[in-house]
Amino acid sequence: MVEPAKATVLIRGTGLLGASIGLGLRAAGHQVHLSDPSPTAQRIAQDIGAGTVWEPEGTPDPELIVIAAPPEVTAAEVADALVRFPGGVVVDIASVKAAILTDLLKQTDDDAAPLTMQHLSRYVGTHPMAGREQSGPVAARGELFTSMPWVICPHEYCAPAAVEAATSLARSLGASVHRMDTAKHDESVALISHLPQVAASLVASRLQDAAAGALALSGNGLRDVTRIAASDPNLWVQILSANARPVVEILYGLREDIQQLIGTLEDPEVPGGQADIARLIEAGNAGVARVPGKHGAPPQSFAVVTVIVDDRPGQISAVLNDVAKVGVNVEDLRMEHSAGHQVGMLEVSVLPGRRDELAEALTEMGWKVVLH
Numbered sequence: 172m173v174e175p176a177k178a179t180v181l182i183r184g185t186g187l188l189g190a191s192i193g194l195g196l197r198a199a200g201h202q203v204h205l206s207d208p209s210p211t212a213q214r215i216a217q218d219i220g221a222g223t224v225w226e227p228e229g230t231p232d233p234e235l236i237v238i239a240a241p242p243e244v245t246a247a248e249v250a251d252a253l254v255r256f257p258g259g260v261v262v263d264i265a266s267v268k269a270a271i272l273t274d275l276l277k278q279t280d281d282d283a284a285p286l287t288m289q290h291l292s293r294y295v296g297t298h299p300m301a302g303r304e305q306s307g308p309v310a311a312r313g314e315l316f317t318s319m320p321w322v323i324c325p326h327e328y329c330a331p332a333a334v335e336a337a338t339s340l341a342r343s344l345g346a347s348v349h350r351m352d353t354a355k356h357d358e359s360v361a362l363i364s365h366l367p368q369v370a371a372s373l374v375a376s377r378l379q380d381a382a383a384g385a386l387a388l389s390g391n392g393l394r395d396v397t398r399i400a401a402s403d404p405n406l407w408v409q410i411l412s413a414n415a416r417p418v419v420e421i422l423y424g425l426r427e428d429i430q431q432l433i434g435t436l437e438d439p440e441v442p443g444g445q446a447d448i449a450r451l452i453e454a455g456n457a458g459v460a461r462v463p464g465k466h467g468a469p470p471q472s473f474a475v476v477t478v479i480v481d482d483r484p485g486q487i488s489a490v491l492n493d494v495a496k497v498g499v500n501v502e503d504l505r506m507e508h509s510a511g512h513q514v515g516m517l518e519v520s521v522l523p524g525r526r527d528e529l530a531e532a533l534t535e536m537g538w539k540v541v542l543h
Contacts (some may be wrong), residue, residue, distance in 0.1 A: 178260075178336065181206060181225055181233035183248055185216035187303060187310050188264055189239030191331040193221030194313030195344040216308040224233060232256045238263040245272035253290040261294045266360060268353040269323045280481045288328055294418040296324040296353060299346060300361070306403065314345070321346035321495050324527040343365045361417035366397055366406060366425075369418070375400035378504055391507045454485040473502045474526035479539035482513045490517055490538065497532040499525045517540075 180196055185207040187209070193203045193216060195337045203222030207213040217224050236259050240247055245265040253263045265271060278286040301319040304308050321341035325334045351359065375397040378386065407448050411418060435447045447530065459484045478484040487506065494501060503520035521529055530540045 177232070178234040178339075180204070180222075180235045180237060181252075181256075182222060182237045182239055183252065184237075184239030185209075185212045185221065185308050186220055186239060187308070188299065188301070188315075189306035189308050190216040190219065190283050190311035191301075191313060191315040192237055192264075192299075192340075194219070194311055194487050195316060196340075197222060198313050199343045199370065201343070204230070209334070212308055213333045215482075216311070219308060221308065221311060232258060234259050235340065236261045238265075240265070240269055241270070241406065241415050245511075246278075246468075249294055250275060250278055250284075250290075253294060254285050254353075256315070259293065260275060260333045262297050262337045262340060263278065263294075264297055264299055266298055266364070266410055268298060268356045270413040272296060272326055272353050282423050289508070291326075291328050292330040292335050294326075295329055295333050296326070296391070297337050297341065298322040298324070298356065299341070299344075300348075300364075304398070304401065304525045311359040316341070318344035320349050320353055322349045322356055323358050324351055326353065335524055352443060357414050358417045361414055361421055365414060367404060367419050369422070370425075371397050371400040372402075372407075384441070391505065408437070443448040456488050472523065473520035475520050475543040477516045477541040477543065478519060478533060479541065480515050482515055487517060490533075492536070493533060493536050494519060494529065499529045 181204045181208045182193050185193070185205050189205075189207075193205060194205050197220060200525055204225040205213055205222040206225040206347075207214050207216070209218065212385050213224055215221065232303050235255060236256055238248045238261065240248045240263075242265045249263055249271070250259055251299045252259070263271060276289060278284040279288050279291060299316050299319065299321045301316050301321075303312070303315070321344075323334065323337050323341065325337075339347055374498060378397070399423065431447065432451060435441075435444050439448065478490050480490060491501065491504075499521050499522065501519055505518045507516045507518070519529070524540065
């Protein structure tokens, strides 16, 4: 196996993640080739600079093969690449890991299959925890993985050089590397990724028959909860089916909480009812307080300065430019439109000790400011 940093890379699958990997690796100086069952996606990925279309005739074998295929075909793609490129390290970036490894191990036990344990020593499962609401190569960004977690899941038969190649891939793209076994990975993403998707979809499904007048009242709370509900159903059928057991275990606990809340709300005035509701909200407070803050640092409370802006071009950039003049770092930012009015509210989160200073400075600059 060659030095990972010098590897020529073949990316099989040119959707959002595959094309983004290609863009990032090209920017880092790698030679990147592309392959996709869709000629159109393949051409678009080449046109945006993610790599050149793979031409097997007369082209040296790649040293690193990245399988960026849908979960249901990932194991087959990995097996094919391991056999076809006997000197290459093969990694996949699917969002589930245990089912893929199990499938590959079964193939090594099948005398009729060409895959052997020696082949499998060159395979490493990985999962970049990054994405966008848009899909396809046109949405690809070379910086998509910068500072984002990238999970490496070595199995017991991995060659050290293969693990190093997978780690080097993630680091070349600016990602933060984490190591887990496949079971721990799948349990983790069931909680932090798959459960939110299910919850968002279930809440959003309740809106199908909602009165237009009710939806006109919606604000950022509803938008925040349902944002990821606009996801690809075909992809999520594959993900949830492949990771069903860990998701079901979490849903069992959620079902108990919901049933208890339903029982309380059916008669909220019974003794202890108010306390049950309070405990539910407090449990949510405790959970959200554990979510890591900026750059993965421990969570902390920020102060919010709300700036009222006109609904016209240039207002947001003007506010941020003035914040920069004050010398205050923006820790978080969100925008909310005021229904029925031609104004918006820009919520600027800053360190608590800088709140009053920023509010006073922006007011002097002519902005309408509200403190929380």
